[in-house]
Amino acid sequence: MIEVHELTKRYGRPSRFRRVGGIRRPASTAGPAAGRTVSAAAPGADTGPAADRPAAGRLAVDRLSFSVKPGRVTGFLGPNGAGKSTALRLILGLNEPTSGTATVDGRRFRELPRGLRHVGALLDAHDVHGGRTAEAHLVALARTNGIPRRRVGEVLDEVGLGGAGRRRIGGYSLGMRQRLGIAAALLGDPPVLLFDEPVNGLDPEGVLWARGLFRRLAAEGRTVFVSSHLMSEMEHTADDLVVIGRGRLIAAESVAAFAARGTRRSVTVRTADPAAARSLVDALEAEGATVRHRGGRLAVTGADADRIGLLAFRHGIPLAELTAHASSLEETFMELTADSVEYR
Amino acid sequence: MPHARFRDLLAAEWTKLWSLRSTPWAFAVGAVAVLGVNLNATLADHRNYPNYSDGIKELFVPVWAMRDAFTLGGAMVFTLATGSIGALVIVGEYGTGQIRTTFAAVPARRSVVAAKTLVLATVMLAYGALVAGVSFAVTQAVLDGRDVGMAIGDEGVLRAVAASALLAPVCALAGFGLGALLRHTATTIVSLTGVLLLLPALMDERNRWGAVFLHALPQGAWKRLTEVGVSPVPVDHPWTAGGAWTVYAAWAAGAVTVAFLAVHRRDV
Numbered sequence: 001m002i003e004v005h006e007l008t009k010r011y012g013r014p015s016r017f018r019r020v021g022g023i024r025r026p027a028s029t030a031g032p033a034a035g036r037t038v039s040a041a042a043p044g045a046d047t048g049p050a051a052d053r054p055a056a057g058r059l060a061v062d063r064l065s066f067s068v069k070p071g072r073v074t075g076f077l078g079p080n081g082a083g084k085s086t087a088l089r090l091i092l093g094l095n096e097p098t099s100g101t102a103t104v105d106g107r108r109f110r111e112l113p114r115g116l117r118h119v120g121a122l123l124d125a126h127d128v129h130g131g132r133t134a135e136a137h138l139v140a141l142a143r144t145n146g147i148p149r150r151r152v153g154e155v156l157d158e159v160g161l162g163g164a165g166r167r168r169i170g171g172y173s174l175g176m177r178q179r180l181g182i183a184a185a186l187l188g189d190p191p192v193l194l195f196d197e198p199v200n201g202l203d204p205e206g207v208l209w210a211r212g213l214f215r216r217l218a219a220e221g222r223t224v225f226v227s228s229h230l231m232s233e234m235e236h237t238a239d240d241l242v243v244i245g246r247g248r249l250i251a252a253e254s255v256a257a258f259a260a261r262g263t264r265r266s267v268t269v270r271t272a273d274p275a276a277a278r279s280l281v282d283a284l285e286a287e288g289a290t291v292r293h294r295g296g297r298l299a300v301t302g303a304d305a306d307r308i309g310l311l312a313f314r315h316g317i318p319l320a321e322l323t324a325h326a327s328s329l330e331e332t333f334m335e336l337t338a339d340s341v342e343y344r
Numbered sequence: 345m346p347h348a349r350f351r352d353l354l355a356a357e358w359t360k361l362w363s364l365r366s367t368p369w370a371f372a373v374g375a376v377a378v379l380g381v382n383l384n385a386t387l388a389d390h391r392n393y394p395n396y397s398d399g400i401k402e403l404f405v406p407v408w409a410m411r412d413a414f415t416l417g418g419a420m421v422f423t424l425a426t427g428s429i430g431a432l433v434i435v436g437e438y439g440t441g442q443i444r445t446t447f448a449a450v451p452a453r454r455s456v457v458a459a460k461t462l463v464l465a466t467v468m469l470a471y472g473a474l475v476a477g478v479s480f481a482v483t484q485a486v487l488d489g490r491d492v493g494m495a496i497g498d499e500g501v502l503r504a505v506a507a508s509a510l511l512a513p514v515c516a517l518a519g520f521g522l523g524a525l526l527r528h529t530a531t532t533i534v535s536l537t538g539v540l541l542l543l544p545a546l547m548d549e550r551n552r553w554g555a556v557f558l559h560a561l562p563q564g565a566w567k568r569l570t571e572v573g574v575s576p577v578p579v580d581h582p583w584t585a586g587g588a589w590t591v592y593a594a595w596a597a598g599a600v601t602v603a604f605l606a607v608h609r610r611d612v
Contacts, residue, residue, distance in 0.1 A: 092448050095611040113348040113452045121448050127441035129364070136363035143356040144450050146349060184445065 001223055002068040002091060002192060007100035009061040009086050009247075060086040062247035063100065068225045068240070070191065073218045075238030075255075076227035077333060079341045083247035084227045085123065088196050092121055104192055116145040116188030122181035123196045130170030134161060134180050137169060142187055155183040160209070174201030182213070192223040199233060211237045231333040243333065245340025255329070262327030262335065267305050269298040270321035271312075283311050297321070353450065353459035361433065361463060370432075374425030375475050378418045379482065386412040386483040393490045406572040409494050410501070413483045414476070414508045414570050422475065422508075423515045423540050423563065426468055430516030431523035431532045433464050434603065438527040443612050457524070457607050461600050464520060465513045472512025476505050500572035503585065507569030507592075514562050514592050515540060521599025524606045555581035565591035 061083045068074045078084050089095040091102040093110030101108065104119055112118055128137055138152040156165045159179040164172070169180065178201050185193055195214070199207045214237055218224045225242075228234055234241065234255075241258050243251040251258055271277045277298065281291050289303035300308060305324040312319050327335070361367055389412055393401075400408065437443040450456050480501070484493035494501055519536050526532045544563040548554040558564040559581075565588035 089444075089611075093451050094444055094447055110451045113455070114449070115451050116449050119448070123444055123448070124441060127444045129360075129436055129440045129442040131364045131366065131436075132360070133363065136359060140356040140359040140363070141445070141449050143352050143359060144446075146352050 001070055001106075002102070002104055002225060003106075004067070004087070004091065004102045005065050005100055007061055007064040007087065007090055007102055008059070008098045009083075009090055009095060010057040010059050010098045012057040060247050061090065061097075064244065064247065064249055065100075066242045066249060066252040068223055068242070070223040071218055071221050072239040073214050073224045073226060073237050074240040074242060075234035076225055076242050076244075077231060077234060077337075078227075078229065078244040078250075079337050080229055082229075082244050082337075082340065084229075084244065085196055086247075087244070088121070088123060088194055088225075088227065091194065092119065092123070094123075114145045116141070116147060116190060118188075118190055119192045119194060120185030120188060120190040121194040121196075122178070122185045122198055123194070125174060125177035125181045125201070128169050128177070128180065131168065133166050133168055134172075134183075135165040137180070138165075138184060138187060141184055145188055147188055151187055151189075155186045158186060159183040175203060175206055178202055178210075179206070182210070190222070193217055193225065195224075195226045197227055197229070199228075207233075231330045235329050243336065245337045248340070250336050250340070259326065259329050259332060262329075262332035265301070265304070265327055266325050267300045267303070267308055268294075268321065268323040268325065269300055269308060269312075269319065270296065271298075272318050272320055276317045279315055280312060280317050283315050283317075284308065287311065348452075350455060350459065353455055354463055357459045357463040361467065364436070366432075367429070370425065370429050371471060374422065374429075375471075375478075377421045377425070378475055379479055381418040381421060382413065382415050382479045382483055383486070385415045385417075386486045390486050390490055393492065403573070403576055404492050406494060406498065406500065407574075407576060409484065409487055409492055410504055410570060410572045412487065413480045413494075414504060416567070418479070419508070419511060419563065419566055420541055422472075422511055424537065426472070426512040427515040427519035427536045427540055428533055430464055430468070430519030431536055432519075432529070433460055433516075433523070434520055434607075435523040435527060435529045435532050438523075438612070439529045447612055453608050454604060457600075457604050461517070461520065461603065464516055465596075468513040468516040469509065472509035475512070476508035479508070480505050498572075504570040504572060507566055507588075510592055511562065511566050514595050517596045517599040518562065521602040524603035550580045552581060559583055559587065560591060562592065562595050565589070 064083075064087060076084055076087075086095065087102075090097050091104065091109065092115075093108065103109075107118075109115065109119060132140075134156065135152060138155065139149060141147075142149060142152055153162070153165075156162050159182050161176065161179050161183060164176065169177065172180065178198055182195070182198060185195065199210050202210060214224050214226055218239070226234070226237065238255055240254050241251060242249070243258070251261070269280065271280055281298065284291050284298075284300060284303060287303055287307070289308075290301045292299045303311075305322055309319070309322055389404075389408065393404075396404070437446060446456060447453055480496070484495070487493035496502060496505070518540060519532070522536050522539075523532045526535060540562060544558055544561050547558040547561075547564075549558055559568070568583060568588040569585055
């Protein structure tokens with residue numbers, strides 16, 4: 001169980017300088033917005049979340065609260081730069097929060113003398129010294145936590161690196177490093193597991209394997225928290241979702257509840273002849289619906305299938321097809337995070 | 345669940361140190377270079393001894409014999425080698441990101457720093473003793489060919505050997521502390537070279553403040569501690585061996601303190 005309460009992280013110290021028209025000037029001469037760092041050049045131009053930020057510095061995580069339950073796979077989603085990795089570092093005590101708390105099974109992680117039996121984490125596959133062999137890396141890690149040496153062989157076999165254990169990590173591909181990171185996370189047989197973008201660099205078979213592994217770990221009653229910037233990746237793996245954008249919580253709920261939020265439902269309609277189609281379009285547009293032509297079919301948004309069927313019946317238009325589509329998780333995700341995409 | 349034992353951290357740091365291919369190479373190359381420099385000076389003296397003036401011959405034991413065992417050039421190479429190894433013990437983790445993996449496994453960061461410090465200091469002490477002992481034994485054996493070699497029991501010899509041996513852990517810890525503070529490999533090595541090697545070369549010992557500054561650096565302390573007999577040139581600003589030992593201790597303690605504070609407080 002991971003609990004995050006009002007977690008906030010601001011990077012960098014308040015600067016004495018702020019940017020005005022590309023020139024760095026001391027804050028005291030910077031004009032009405034002095035003492036407040038706003039990313040836009042003109043004061044008052046920024047009406048987004050940044051505008052009500054207090055003093056300087058970048059808010060990577062902004063009053064984030066959610067909990068991650070055991071026995072389930074929870075997807076942690078957000079666009080690039082949303083603050084996912086920072087949040088995970090805060091949970092692991094690698095970074096100190098500006099305010100708020102993050103606890104793992106009721107305790108702040110940094111209060112634990114040793115971590116591997118409490119939380120297994122893969123933050124970045126590159127967070128290893130390339131000069132060591134995988135075996136030496138894991139032997140040293142295991143030793144710090146009093147984990148028996150035989151676990152090293154076990155986890156290497158489990159992630160499919162059994163034959164590569166004596167090779168230097170520097171020569172590993174990204175996919176192999178991801179597997180090594182997963183091996184390190186499994187070392188202490190921990191009840192809580194964190195994975196930051198674990199399937200990057202894995203081949204399709206590796207992705208399937210990783211999904212199966214996350215499902216199995218959750219089925220064993222563990223808390224499994226997996227971050228990604230791709231919804232499609234989570235669609236088949238996660239039970240719950242935590243979605244953030246610009247450091248703020250957008251949603252924390254089950255995948256089903258999240259899917260139901262999608263508003264871009266559309267209905268595909270096909271009529272017997274073009275004349276009937278024209279009169280149906282007129283009728284629909286009179287009702288305020290939006291109609292687009294798609295290869296002989298009509299794509300209707302703003303009216304549900306019941307309504308369209310009723311309209312066709314009233315106007316005596318025979319329908320050849322009437323199909324309702326829920327928006328995909330991916331679309332819902334894009335829709336909900338559209339306001340918080342920082343880099344595009 | 346087994347208890348969190350400190351000696352497990354020591355064992356892990358030992359494994360981490362020796363599982364890098366560069367470690368044995370750095371130690372070996374450092375030792376060979378130091379011994380090479382010292383032996384070269386000794387062989388030159390051995391060759392030229394018959395031609396030396398009576399004044400030099402009179403002072404050869406102990407002044408010049410000791411300087412052959414521990415040349416300034418040798419000490420500079422030794423400083424660079426041990427300081428760099430000490431820096432890499434910590435910068436190697438920050439530079440690669442390994443530090444995050446380490447601290448996620450052991451959230452008690454001070455324990456990690458303590459284990460690293462202890463392993464580094466111990467290994468360096470053994471290494472320093474080995475290099476200093478061998479350098480003394482080999483150079484004096486060569487000089488014995490001219491009957492001007494010294495024995496370990498001679499006055500001031502033990503102190504000079506000990507000071508040369510301790511130069512290794514002192515410089516290694518200085519590199520370790522600087523590395524913990526700066527966290528970047530190139531920045532750390534350049535700063536270390538600047539402080540431990542360049543700064544003493546820029547100081548003028550005849551100037552009062554220059555002497556104070558020089559005496560406060562490990563190299564100045566090492567020079568003082570390896571001096572035996574009466575100096576052939578007048579010393580403008582003499583100081584005690586006790587003061588020099590204190591400088592050694594202060595550098596080691598200061599560097600470890602910096603490492604503890606820097607690593608504990610900052611985000612990784």
